[in-house]
Amino acid sequence: MTDASVPTPAAQAERLGRLEAGLKRRHAREGRFKLYGRLAIAFAIAFLVILLGRIGLQGYSAFTAHSVTVPVYMDTTRIDRAYPAGTNFELLVAEQQLARWGVADPDGSNAAALRSLYSSELKFAAAERVSRSPELLGRHTQIRAPLSDDADLYFKGEIKRSTPETQRRLSDQQMDWLDRMKAENVVQRHFATALFTNGDSTEPELAGVLGAVIGSALMLLVTALIAIPLGVGAAIWLEEFSPRNRITAFIEVNINNLAAVPSIVYGLLGLAVFINFMHLPRASPLVGGLVLALMALPTLIIATRSSLKAVPPSIREAALAMGASRTQTVFQHVLPLAMPGVMTGSIISMAHALGETAPLLLIGMVSFTPGLPTSIVEPAGALPSLVYIWENASERAFHERTAAAIIVLLAFMVVMNAAAILLRRRFERRW
Known part of the structure; x- marks a missing residue:
């Protein structure tokens, strides 16, 4: 039997070169695959951060709300002792507030505009106070209630004066009144407990989950x-x-x-x-x-x-x-x-x-x-x-x-x- 032919040094070098080239291609493919995987994970994390960030930036302000503490005279001529909830306390408070500020209101339009800055919760809070303490009739007291959704958005910076008046829901006069309330320290910013203690409502400031x-x-x-x-x-x-x-x-x-x-x-x-x-x-x-x-x-x-x-x-x-x-x-x-x-x-x-x-x-x-x-x-x-x-x-x-x-x-x-x-x-x- 004849011995197997021994490859020449040139053939061995050529085979070794092919093996090294194959290893380089395989390592390159593995490197590309790892890179694609890292890029996919990075894109997924980036989109998740964008999604959560967008939701957080839009929703974090809902966890706070603004309330106002207003003095009110429980006028016995306008409040029904038997049924206090039937009294329009928002209008009553608005008229008394304008009188304290010295703002004339011959046609009632100013009172209506100021009344819209208060939430309807003011009526229920005042009616409950009268029902619980009838001795308040004919006296002065203070009622705390949420501001309306538009007033709340104004204090949160969502409604700006730079926006033309015809393109926003608050007039310049209403903004002046809100600034005056803020200067009088009767507006408080607090945690929005109503968001977690109330059911759904047609009024945003009272709606909860x-x-x-x-x-x-x-x-x-x-x-x-x-x-x-x-x-x-x-x-x-x-x-x-x-x-x-x-x-x-x-x-x-x-x-x-x-x-x-x-x-x-x-x-x-x-x-x-x-x-x-x-x-x-x-x-x-x-x-x-x-x-x-x-x-x-x-x-x-x-x-x-x-x-x-x-x-x-x-x-x-x-x-x-x-x-x-x-x-x-x-x-x-x-x-x-x-x-x-x-x-x-x-x-x-x-x-x-x-x-x-x-x-x-x-x-x-x-x-x-x-x-x-x-x-x-x-x-x-x-x-x-x-x-x-x-x-x-x-x-x-x-x-x-x-x-x-x-x-x-x-x-x-x-x-x-x-x-x-x-x-x-x-x-x-x-x-």
Whole structure:
């Protein structure tokens, strides 16, 4: 046999050059891939910062408000002792304020203009004071009430004198009056507690998110009570007990398809079935919870099945070898080990349902609902629909409250997602 030919030094150098060139190209491709990944992450972070920054800049001012403390003489000739709420206290205060300033008002136009700077809450605060202390009639007292939305925006710098008078809602005279109030130290800037303690209102300075928060909480309660048991049960049956046949495969395919169905389709389904057919109360948390439960079921089933699959088969085999039944194996061994993933999937699906807007619009939760809901069958709002209503309002002050409501909604979703992460890390098992 002849020995294999030994490559010449020139051939070895050529082969080594090709290897080095190939390594350089591979390293260059890896470097480009890492660069693309870093750029993608940088773009995502930049857009997130822009989004949150824009919302924060627009909504931070809604967390503060301006109130005015005004002296008022409880004129017995104009205040009905039996029904104080029927008195026009805003006009009464405006007329007395003009008299103290020495401003003539022959036709009442000045009083009407000054009255518009006070919120209607002034009337209710004064009426409550008279009802609680009737001895104030015929005396001087002080009433504190919020300023109107336009006056509040003026003090926040949103309405400027540089804007032509015909293009703003405050006249130069009204701005002069507000400056005079400020100089007299009767205007106070404080935390806007009404934003978190009031329900929706047609007046921006009195509108709050509490009604929508309660409506969202009731809706999520209905969603959780329906979707979690049904979703977890369906996932356990499909993963652990169902036979492997065409019917099961058909069900699995449709569950995966339902997870990709647009949410507005579920709104149409809820409108047709729960409202038009079953005649359940329109715009109620009950209907909203049922619709969101249908929407959350596919995601919850998929997440639960993934958690069950993550449990090693050796756990099942060991339990069965020790004499446990199939049901005992699943519910006493497999499900407890998969519970962190199940809880994570449940919380994430609830957080997803919390942010849905389109289904709620179709079942009537876009209508104005003052007051606070007390049951799941009363008309109520929700945070996403409240954002939609406020953003489409004509008053400029509602726009800052829209951003504030978005911040509250984002805070709810961040808390829910953080809870999911903590639960997963707390109970997660490494196999």
